[in-house]
Amino acid sequence: MPETAAMLDVRNPRTGKVDHRIAVASEADVAARAARLRANQPAWEALGIGGRCAVMARWLGAVKAQAMAIGEADAVDTGGCHTSYLQGFITMGNIGGWLEDAPRAFADLEFKAMSTSMPTVEVESQVVAYPLVGVISPWNAPLMLALLDAIPALFAGSAVLLKPSEVTPRVIEALFKTVALVPELAAVFDYVAGAGEVGQWVIGQADTICFTGSVPTGRKVAVACAERLIPCNLELGGKDPCIVTATADLDRAATAVLRGAVYATGQVCYSVERVYVHESVHDDFVELLVAKAAEVRLNHDNPRAGHIGPFTFAPQAEIVQRHLADAVAKGAVIRSGGTVEAIDGGLYLRPTILTGVDHSMEIMQDETFGPCIPVMAYRDTEEAIRLANDTHFGLTASVIAGTAEEAKAIGKRLNAGGIFMQDTFLTFAKLRTFGSDSFGWSGYGAPRIGPESLRRFLRRKSLLTQTGPVADIRNDHHLGGAK
Numbered sequence: 001m002p003e004t005a006a007m008l009d010v011r012n013p014r015t016g017k018v019d020h021r022i023a024v025a026s027e028a029d030v031a032a033r034a035a036r037l038r039a040n041q042p043a044w045e046a047l048g049i050g051g052r053c054a055v056m057a058r059w060l061g062a063v064k065a066q067a068m069a070i071g072e073a074d075a076v077d078t079g080g081c082h083t084s085y086l087q088g089f090i091t092m093g094n095i096g097g098w099l100e101d102a103p104r105a106f107a108d109l110e111f112k113a114m115s116t117s118m119p120t121v122e123v124e125s126q127v128v129a130y131p132l133v134g135v136i137s138p139w140n141a142p143l144m145l146a147l148l149d150a151i152p153a154l155f156a157g158s159a160v161l162l163k164p165s166e167v168t169p170r171v172i173e174a175l176f177k178t179v180a181l182v183p184e185l186a187a188v189f190d191y192v193a194g195a196g197e198v199g200q201w202v203i204g205q206a207d208t209i210c211f212t213g214s215v216p217t218g219r220k221v222a223v224a225c226a227e228r229l230i231p232c233n234l235e236l237g238g239k240d241p242c243i244v245t246a247t248a249d250l251d252r253a254a255t256a257v258l259r260g261a262v263y264a265t266g267q268v269c270y271s272v273e274r275v276y277v278h279e280s281v282h283d284d285f286v287e288l289l290v291a292k293a294a295e296v297r298l299n300h301d302n303p304r305a306g307h308i309g310p311f312t313f314a315p316q317a318e319i320v321q322r323h324l325a326d327a328v329a330k331g332a333v334i335r336s337g338g339t340v341e342a343i344d345g346g347l348y349l350r351p352t353i354l355t356g357v358d359h360s361m362e363i364m365q366d367e368t369f370g371p372c373i374p375v376m377a378y379r380d381t382e383e384a385i386r387l388a389n390d391t392h393f394g395l396t397a398s399v400i401a402g403t404a405e406e407a408k409a410i411g412k413r414l415n416a417g418g419i420f421m422q423d424t425f426l427t428f429a430k431l432r433t434f435g436s437d438s439f440g441w442s443g444y445g446a447p448r449i450g451p452e453s454l455r456r457f458l459r460r461k462s463l464l465t466q467t468g469p470v471a472d473i474r475n476d477h478h479l480g481g482a483k
């Protein structure tokens, strides 16, 4: 980065103060870093999956040595929640999982056979990695979501240029200290800091893009990728519903909904954002939920001790307040929480439960991304399914019923990529077995979990060899044609 690089202030979500600065990449920096990665990528791909695994195993060792420091940096960036401190270990699990799975993901991709339509032609497939993958990632779970795409891309043989969120740069800096310790990896894995403009420059350089973030930005990314005719994988927002049936164990349901909705201050793409409860148990469920919510502690005095932290990104608190005000103006009743509290510079919201909600309210339609739980009564299963599917989004959904079979029968009719039965927040149970797609505004592209995740970064070529005589145009005879 040149000495004259523009600097950007970074706010600390716990203190509200600027205590960090980042050097913003210029368009020329982005181009230079992309060119370096592109030049180094052929040697990385030529290592083969075995050679790349050996390098990634050394990186795993470097991450292990820094796992605590990575977790601390993530906690400062995000304001701290339970998983922040685990991010170093989660990264180790991510790399370690791919060390086992990546060789299998390559299996069956290459074959050689004689053509069935032209029996003298041998057909051979070759897989080649996209040379340069651009990854653009958000401020929530900033490390996990940067690496969810970057790690399989590296295993696939691509070089990766990452553009993390400007809001949460500290954990990325901590991570790249470990990358620097592994020269073969540092040759093909780099990042550029800055805001949205820098993301656009990355799109201008990459051969394929993985984007995680909001729907409005995802649209801009998709348009920019379309202009360049490069593929893009989008993982966008959610408005994930949870259905609680009349037969459900209400205590279990309230426990699962509370965690699913307020974990990490609700700043999770697959947070529970709206709850539909059968009218016969609605009041009992709400009573239980309010009682449990009262026991959730803010972590302002000790980030390691409380249950939920401050908003990571201050403007998010304004969006949440706007949704709450809109709901109340249209007749909703706030049963707990409801007011953003400024404590020592951090912005906090206690679990906020609303009743009397309907689909005319923003809080039931748009992503809130805060610890809010709007609860709506439904009359019968058909209505519950109709309400749950009344959304532009489709990331995940959950169903809690008297039996798993009853829950699954409803789950099969919901439009979302991951459906959780008898619990919420089961997304990562999918890891390493198979992935799932998003529906609607929640994005598109192949699954980012499971073997398809790695295969997103591979292109197939056909090598066609004529083993017989070549065709002679003078022997071509046209039916009914001129002699």
Ligand code: NDP
Pocket (backbone or CB within 6 Å): 136, 137, 138, 139, 140, 145, 163, 164, 165, 166, 167, 194, 195, 196, 197, 198, 199, 200, 212, 213, 214, 215, 216, 217, 218, 220, 221, 235, 236, 237, 238, 268, 269, 367, 369, 395, 442, 443
């Ligand atoms: P944004 O869409 O605002 O930003 C995402 C990334 O894109 C950031 O790095 C941002 O940079 C960058 N960016 C901004 N403008 C542009 C542009 N014009 N071109 C290219 N890149 C750009 O999302 P947030 O960071 O606010 O993250 C929260 C959102 O992410 C929520 O909607 C959430 O649902 C979604 N999300 C989805 C997940 C999923 O897997 N489906 C997982 C987690 C979050 P900068 O921040 O520096 O401005």
